Amino acid sequence: xxxxxxxxxxxxxxxxxxxxxxxxxxxxxxxxxxxxxxxxxxxxxxxxxxxxxxxxxxxxxxxxxxxxxxxxxxxxxxxxxxxxxxxxxxxxxxxxxxxxxxxxxxxxxxxxxxxxxxxxxxxxxxxxxxxxxxxxxxxxxxxxxxxxxxxxxxxxxxxxxxxxxxxxxxxxxxxxxxxxxxxxxxxxxxxxxxxxxxxxxxxxxxxxxxxxxxxxxxxxxxxxxxxxxxxxxxxxxxxxxxxxxxxxxxxxxxxxxxxxxxxxxxxxxxxxxxxxxxxxxxxxxxx
Amino acid sequence: xxxxxxxxxxxxxxxxxxxxxxxxxxxxxxxxxxxxxxxxxxxxxxxxxxxxxxxxxxxxxxxxxxxxxxxxxxxxxxxxxxxxxxxxxxxxxxxxxxxxxxxxxxxxxxxxxxxxxxxxxxxxxxxxxxxxxxxxxxxxxxxxxxxxxxxxxxxxxxxxxxxxxxxxxxxxxxxxxxxxxxxxxxxxxxxxxxxxxxxxxxxxxxxxxxxxxxxxxxxxxxxxxxxxxxxxxxxxxxxxxxxxxxxxxxxxxxxxxxxxxxxxxxxxxxxxxxxxxxxxxxxxxxxxxxxxxxxxxxxxxxxxxxxxxxxxxxxxxxxxxxxxxxxxxxxxxxxxxxxxxxxxxxxxxxxxxxxxxxxxxxxxxxxxxxxxxxxxxxxxxxxxxxxxxx
Numbered sequence: 001x002x003x004x005x006x007x008x009x010x011x012x013x014x015x016x017x018x019x020x021x022x023x024x025x026x027x028x029x030x031x032x033x034x035x036x037x038x039x040x041x042x043x044x045x046x047x048x049x050x051x052x053x054x055x056x057x058x059x060x061x062x063x064x065x066x067x068x069x070x071x072x073x074x075x076x077x078x079x080x081x082x083x084x085x086x087x088x089x090x091x092x093x094x095x096x097x098x099x100x101x102x103x104x105x106x107x108x109x110x111x112x113x114x115x116x117x118x119x120x121x122x123x124x125x126x127x128x129x130x131x132x133x134x135x136x137x138x139x140x141x142x143x144x145x146x147x148x149x150x151x152x153x154x155x156x157x158x159x160x161x162x163x164x165x166x167x168x169x170x171x172x173x174x175x176x177x178x179x180x181x182x183x184x185x186x187x188x189x190x191x192x193x194x195x196x197x198x199x200x201x202x203x204x205x206x207x208x209x210x211x212x213x214x215x216x217x218x219x220x221x222x223x224x225x226x227x228x229x230x231x232x233x234x235x236x237x238x239x240x241x242x243x244x245x246x247x248x249x250x251x252x253x254x255x256x257x258x259x260x261x262x263x264x265x266x267x268x269x270x271x272x273x274x275x276x277x278x279x280x281x282x283x284x285x286x287x
Numbered sequence: 288x289x290x291x292x293x294x295x296x297x298x299x300x301x302x303x304x305x306x307x308x309x310x311x312x313x314x315x316x317x318x319x320x321x322x323x324x325x326x327x328x329x330x331x332x333x334x335x336x337x338x339x340x341x342x343x344x345x346x347x348x349x350x351x352x353x354x355x356x357x358x359x360x361x362x363x364x365x366x367x368x369x370x371x372x373x374x375x376x377x378x379x380x381x382x383x384x385x386x387x388x389x390x391x392x393x394x395x396x397x398x399x400x401x402x403x404x405x406x407x408x409x410x411x412x413x414x415x416x417x418x419x420x421x422x423x424x425x426x427x428x429x430x431x432x433x434x435x436x437x438x439x440x441x442x443x444x445x446x447x448x449x450x451x452x453x454x455x456x457x458x459x460x461x462x463x464x465x466x467x468x469x470x471x472x473x474x475x476x477x478x479x480x481x482x483x484x485x486x487x488x489x490x491x492x493x494x495x496x497x498x499x500x501x502x503x504x505x506x507x508x509x510x511x512x513x514x515x516x517x518x519x520x521x522x523x524x525x526x527x528x529x530x531x532x533x534x535x536x537x538x539x540x541x542x543x544x545x546x547x548x549x550x551x552x553x554x555x556x557x558x559x560x561x562x563x564x565x566x567x568x569x570x571x572x573x574x575x576x577x578x579x580x581x582x583x584x585x586x587x588x589x590x591x592x593x594x595x596x597x598x599x600x601x602x603x604x605x606x607x608x609x610x611x612x613x614x615x616x617x618x619x620x621x622x623x624x625x626x627x628x629x630x631x632x633x634x635x636x637x638x639x640x641x642x643x644x645x646x647x648x649x650x651x652x653x654x655x656x657x658x659x660x661x662x663x664x665x666x667x668x669x670x671x672x673x674x675x676x677x
Contacts, residue, residue: 034534060531061546072408081392084467088329092474095660096534099384101432105661108529114546117529117663118431118438121410129427133442140445142550200425202417274414276426 004135005191006282007056007182009252010049011245012041014176021153021176031110036073036097039106041151041178046107049147049180056182057111062144064115066134067104068126070244071154073097107149115143121244124224126150127179128247128270128278132198134183135280144185150245151178179248187285192255196265197281202274209269209277223271227254230265246270251282258284288450293519293672295511296368296504297613298361300354301600302340302497306361310610311617314599314625315645321482321495321601326469335473338482339464340497340601350498351387352405352412355460358502359416362456366504367512370420375453375510378425378446379417382439382459383409384432384605384659389465409460416458424452430605432659433568434527435459436501437608437667441525443505444667453510459609460500472496475535477572485629486569486595487576487641494570497601501609520616521670523652524557526550530662536574537658541582544664548586548656551666557652559587562668564624565639566615566655569595570602575658576634583639594642598628608657612667615653619671622649 012021023032026044035043046065050057057063076097084090096102100119108117116137120130127150134146153176187194203212210217215228217235225246227236236257247268254266269279299306302320303313313320321338328335344350368374387406394402405412410428417426425446429439436459443455463472472478479493511519528550530543537544552559565587568579583593596614603610618624623645630643655667 065529077391081467084392084470088327088332088470090467090470090474094471095475099432099660100430101384101435101659101661101663102534104431105529105534105663108531108662109534112531114529114531114543116438116527117661118429118435118527121408121428121430122413122426123410136445136449136451140449142445142554202423202426272414274418274426276414276417 002139002141002185004138004195005184005187006193006195006251007184007191008049008053009181009192009248010045010052010179011249011252012045012178021178034093034096035102035106036076037153038069038073038151039103041153041176042067042103042149043106043110045151045178045180046111046147046149049182050111053182056145056184060112061114063113064134064137064143064146065104065107065113065117066130066146066148067119068130068150068244069100069103069119069121069152070123070126071152072100072121074154113147123272124246125270125272125276125278126244128268128280131181131247131280132200132278135195135198138183138185146183147180148183149180150248152176152244177245179245181248181251191285193282193284195280196283199279202276203271209271213267213279215267225250225270228267229257229263231263254282255284259287290448290450290507292444292447292505292507292522293511294503294522294616295506295515295519296362296366297616298358298365299501299610299613300342300358301499301603301610302342303600305343307613314596314614315623317599317628319483324469326466328470337469337478337480338495340495341464342499348390349406351390351460351462354462354500355412355458356416358500359420359456359458362502362504367515368504376424377422377454378443378452379413379422379456380439380443381409381413381428382436382605382608383428384430384435384461385463388463388468392465392467420456422456431663432661433604434608434657434659434663434665435605437657437665438527440503440609440612440667441527441665444522444525447505447507453507455505457503457505457609458500459606461604461606462498463604464496464498469496479571483629484571484598486571486598486627487634488630489632489634491571491573491576493572494597495601497603499603499606499610501606501613503609516672519672520619521672522667523670524551524555524668526554526666528664530664532662535660537578537662539578541578541585543662544579544582544656544658545585547664547666548582548654551654551668555668560589562591562652562654563650564618564653565591565593566611566653567593567595568656568658569597569627571597579658580635580639584637587639590638590640592624592640592642592646594624594627596625608665612655615655615669619650619653619669623647
């Protein structure tokens with residue numbers, strides 16, 4: 001039976017003034033032209049994690065790319081539909097911008113990764129489900145390594161409508177986000193953590209995620225996402241909302257917390273408005 | 288633990304018909320079902336005519352969700368299961384590339400309208416159907432463009448095989464027939480301007496855009512309802528890969544596509560010689576057909592039959608994988624390979640034997656291939672259940 005290790009995590013945060021992620025240092029203008037904004041962010045973050053982990057990306061034939069997005073190309077669709085109604089013309093790159101599989105495909109092309117490749121779209125559960133799919137790919141011996149990338153860029157009325165449909169929390173600010181995580185069957189040097197369990201399911205009405213995961217916690221608020229620390233039996237909530245990238249941000253936070261404190265194991269979870277949940281248990285690897 | 292995985296129910300709606308039997312009958316009769324679509328482009332409203340494959344659906348505004356649900360209901364009925372009864376751990380997986388483009392075109396320009404999100408986002412549709420049909424485990428959406436529903440079938444197959452679930456509802460759906468949908472694909476230069484497609488012919492002319500849906504019920508062997516096993520097909524292999532070549536063009540050598548076939552054969556534990564027939568992606572574009580033929584040559588160095596059914600259905604994008612998987616099951620059931628329509632001068636005529644006419648022949652193992660914009664490839668291997676005990 002394979003063991004699955006988290007080798008690195010990179011998160012991109014928006015600039016406080018502009019509210020946008022700066023991708024200019026990582027992408028060429030010609031790379032950006034054919035891609036929607038959220039795919040640009042995914043590609044930029046993939047290049048960054050590739051730069052930091054060149055050894056991981058050897059033997060691209062056995063490396064899978066799984067991408068995740070909550071909103072997809074909502075902004076491009078609304079803009080291009082308006083343009084079409086006005087001019088009767090569609091950009092030749094419209095299709096490549098709105099197909100969400102391009103989020104994963106462009107990374108494979110840029111980094112020459114030839115393993116299984118697709119985009120997971122399950123609202124706030126997207127990145128959690130993509131990490132779980134990556135875990136399953138390695139566990140089933142179908143791939144040796146997996147790059148999981150998530151990103152979103154959406155605002156305005158449509159973003160709010162989509163967000164409200166997915167998420168139980170009333171969060172107003174959900175601009176840009178991007179994150180990447182490497183999964184490997186080999187621990188090697190520098191593994192951050194090991195995934196020891198995955199769970200997916202649907203909660204009954206009023207059922208607590210903690211009851212379903214058989215964990216005892218004082219405060220039993222589900223929320224849309226969270227981190228539960230096994231040893232200290234603490235729940236970290238009030239984390240910033242990062243739409244489709246939520247779980248990768250939460251895994252990073254959980255690992256940092258465990259390394260700063262004495263916790264060894266934590267669980268990250270996300271729950272959609274329809275009570276569909278995904279959860280991952282991670283054992284920290286000491287520094 | 289490794290379970291055997293069977294297709295126990297099938298449902299489909301395509302331009303060829305509103306159910307599985309109707310589709311198969313039309314496919315074998317080879318009558319053209321494409322209809323003209325006039326598109327007015329630019330400020331001068333220059334008229335351009337295309338042919339499209341339309342389904343009969345009275346609810347244009349809810350077409351996407353209705354197509355998905357109707358196919359699922361057919362498949363559930365075919366399998367003999369009752370969703371309200373305990374099916375064990377039951378998942379719902381949708382493969383789709385785009386939502387309802389007509390709906391999006393009409394409604395997303397009005398910033399104050401109340402969007403029906405299940406017409407725009409497949410994940411919202413998945414959540415709605417999961418709730419209605421008592422799904423109690425995994426709910427997910429896979430997007431890999433034209434290979435979406437093949438990857439959805441593959442994912443469900445792996446989940447059952449590895450004992451993570453007992454039953455899966457898999458849906459493939461796309462509905463992009465609209466002015467903006469046609470204009471977008473026209474801008475890419477991949478659409479046929481004729482009333483027919485010619486996959487694998489030297490005069491291939493691009494594809495005809497179609498809409499439709501398909502659904503499968505997948506179950507592990509010990510969950511199949513008594514009396515239903517005789518009509519079942521077993522899924523024995525699944526492989527997926529990426530060309531890592533270009534965002535809209537396939538790798539001309541076919542190496543990426545060959546890799547997914549190789550992985551599927553390895554997963555099935557069989558040699559390529561055991562495959563009797565390949566249901567090809569066969570879009571009728573020069574780039575796809577040549578790349579696909581080259582890919583098959585890399586894997587199959589012996590005589591094997593191959594054909595494309597897209598010449599009859601048109602290209603159903605994210606739904607094509609599931610529709611062609613159903614045709615593959617029916618080919619084994621009826622011992623009949625549907626020939627490729629309009630194939631007069633094959634691009635190559637080596638040991639990959641491209642069939643232009645229907646061929647009555649016993650089939651035991653069939654491979655179904657789908658390839659996508661972005662180079663995402665998926666291969667499934669299906670086996671006829673021969674009545675051996677399970």
